[in-house]
Structures are given as structure tokens and as C-alpha cells.
Amino acid sequence: MKLCHFHKFSVFGFFGAISAVLLGAWSPQSAGRVPNFEDYPVSETFQGAPATPKLTESQRVRYADQIRDGVEHGNGVFRNGNEIKGPNFAGTLIVIEWPCGSPCLRMAIVDAKTGNVLYPPISFEGIGKQSFDLPLLAPEEAVPRNPEVQFRLNSRLMVIRATPHSNQPGIHPSYAFYFLRQPNGWSLLRKIPFIGR
Numbered sequence: 001m002k003l004c005h006f007h008k009f010s011v012f013g014f015f016g017a018i019s020a021v022l023l024g025a026w027s028p029q030s031a032g033r034v035p036n037f038e039d040y041p042v043s044e045t046f047q048g049a050p051a052t053p054k055l056t057e058s059q060r061v062r063y064a065d066q067i068r069d070g071v072e073h074g075n076g077v078f079r080n081g082n083e084i085k086g087p088n089f090a091g092t093l094i095v096i097e098w099p100c101g102s103p104c105l106r107m108a109i110v111d112a113k114t115g116n117v118l119y120p121p122i123s124f125e126g127i128g129k130q131s132f133d134l135p136l137l138a139p140e141e142a143v144p145r146n147p148e149v150q151f152r153l154n155s156r157l158m159v160i161r162a163t164p165h166s167n168q169p170g171i172h173p174s175y176a177f178y179f180l181r182q183p184n185g186w187s188l189l190r191k192i193p194f195i196g197r
Helices: 002-025 057-073
Strands: 093-101 104-111 148-151 157-162 175-182 185-193
Touching (some): 057 093
Antiparallel strands (some): 148 157, 157 175, 175 185
16 A cells, blocks of 8 residues: 555656646747747836936947937837837837938947947847847848837847848848847847748
């Protein structure tokens, strides 16, 4: 009888342990799901006057007007399709976009609380490069165009559909990149081949 009781306990313990491991390891990405904005909510939303942008010397020389105008007046700061002053991403961040040609798009991100100026998670040269120049989007043999960028005030997820090294269309594949903004920087959650539409 002791053996039977021990056997039942072992089976229950085994399945309990397996369940705990599986549930602990589960995430939207491990299940094969595409990351959603709702999966990465923010814990706070900044209210008040944003801090003055802290520009490096090279940033000050080339991009001071666009970045300051974005923070102070909302130029190039979009929320729900409208230009608006204040944070528009991850609760405390101000994403500023401005054109630099046809096609060409630049992006700077300013922390409204600290004034720190951040680079986007991907640039024309690739992931993690410190540049405001976003890569173009040139799926397959299509004519290059500005990347498709999506983000929300109430989420830490940013989606960028782009072709890194897009100065050579057709050679480099296009992807939908899913980046997560964390306190210490960007994490690439997933990249999915993008054929175009």
C-alpha cells in the first residue's frame, strides 16, 4: 500500500513539475504568436513638461532643430495619426520623425523625464547602430520607400517593417522587426520575413 501511495505521489509530482516548467517558460513568442502591443503594457505615463533634450555635440550640430521642435512643439511627434506634443511611446518616450529626402526618414527618441536622446533600434546600417537614419523598405524588387513604423503610448513594443542595407534592393530581405523597449535598451523579440503588400 505504501508503494501505491508513493507511485501516485510521484506521478502527480512529475506532471506538476512538468506543468510548472511549461507554464514558466511560456511566452507569446515561444507559442509562435506574433507579439502584440497589449502583451507589453507600460507601468506609467508621463504627465507634465518634458525635460530639455540632452544632445551630444554631433547631434547638436546636425539635428538640434528637429529634436527640440519635436519635444517643445510636437513637430514630427505622432499619436493616433495626429501631430501632438508629449510622449507617444512606452509611456515616457517622445518619438520624433522627420523626412530627409524622398524616400528617407529619420527618427530620434527623447525620454520626457530625463531628456536623454536615444537612437531607434534599427538604422540604415542594421540593428543596434547609432544613427537616426531609418532603413528603407524595399521588399523583393519593389521601389524603396520609407519604413512602416508602429508604436503606441501605452505599450513598450515598436514594430518596424524595413530592409536593412536597403541601398541594394532585392539582395537583402525585408522583415517586420518586433522590438521591446526595456530600461536598459532595446531587445529584438522577433523578426518575420516581409514580402510586401
